[in-house]
Ligand code: SF4
Ligand code: FES
């Protein structure tokens with residue numbers, strides 16, 4: 001992420017240290033992760049020690065300190081989805097993408113996570129991609145769905 | 151001066167506005183065990199060892215004395231059956247992380263704590279924050295901080311800052327209540343493998 005873009009985000013928040021969290025969230029959102037360079041820039045511009053920024057960046061799950069894929073795949077492994085075959089869905093995704101939960105592929109296309117219940121158990125097993133819910137998944141349907149994403 | 155009056159272990163003591171119970175006790179030479187307290191640093195309340203019993207208008211409660219403000223008329227007991235029991239458990243929990251720390255071994259003997267009560271998870275750090283806070287508040291270098299949270303919380307040196315500042319300082323090492331090898335180890339690690347520091351992005355570009 002270019003320095004100018006980070007500076008823009010910081011300026012949008014008037015460069016105030018009290019907006020640190022929001023600035024970090026915005027960088028995370030635009031860039032999909034927080035690079036060390038980005039954090040160093042924020043630290044410098046806001047005069048907040050890097051140690052403090054690192055503590056925050058590692059505290060909240062919303063932040064990632066490694067690059068994330070363009071598409072975020074969440075496989076529900078909650079109880080309802082589990083009994084309806086979430087394991088097979090997860091296996092299919094792992095096979096198709098070559099990554100395990102918590103990982104990102106080398107092309108930065110997909111990041112995979114598991115979640116415990118997305119709140120729509122009747123649709124189980126459920127896969128969520130970039131916030132869009134795909135319900136009543138089968139291995140075949142899962143593989144087909146993943147192909148839509150570039 | 152001394153406009154607050156209260157009682158610690160049967161002795162009437164005075165304190166200034168804004169003083170903590172611990173500070174008032176120390177001023178009077180009354181001993182309360184502490185691990186994360188340091189007179190030069192802001193109160194932190196991280197180790198919980200300084201827990202005491204406070205009786206306030208008939209109510210008894212248990213508070214950590216290093217952050218609890220002194221107040222008129224309270225009755226503080228630095229030891230009681232329950233305080234001792236609480237401290238024993240706190241020591242046992244801390245010892246799961248730092249089983250060989252001399253300070254903890256001594257406390258364990260005093261309070262009859264069983265060092266093996268909880269499954270060992272020797273990270274050697276008990277999160278007292280002395281090194282982190284000293285570096286920020288006294289040294290003003292911000293070279294070491296905490297990362298992650300809960301059971302995964304660790305100290306971490308920022309390699310770029312550590313490489314510049316730490317060699318001439320190292321004042322945080324002897325502060326560590328577990329053994330200053332811990333800070334020394336993490337420091338060496340940061341300098342030797344700057345990319346592998348937990349927050350450093352080894353995968354970054
Ligand atoms: S390394 Fe030592 S001084 Fe630093 S937080 Fe851990 S226990 Fe405290
Ligand atoms: S268990 Fe999957 S949505 Fe509830």
Ligand code: FES
Pocket residue numbers: 183184185186187194195196197198199200201214215216217
């Ligand atoms: S000395 Fe009070 S909590 Fe550590």
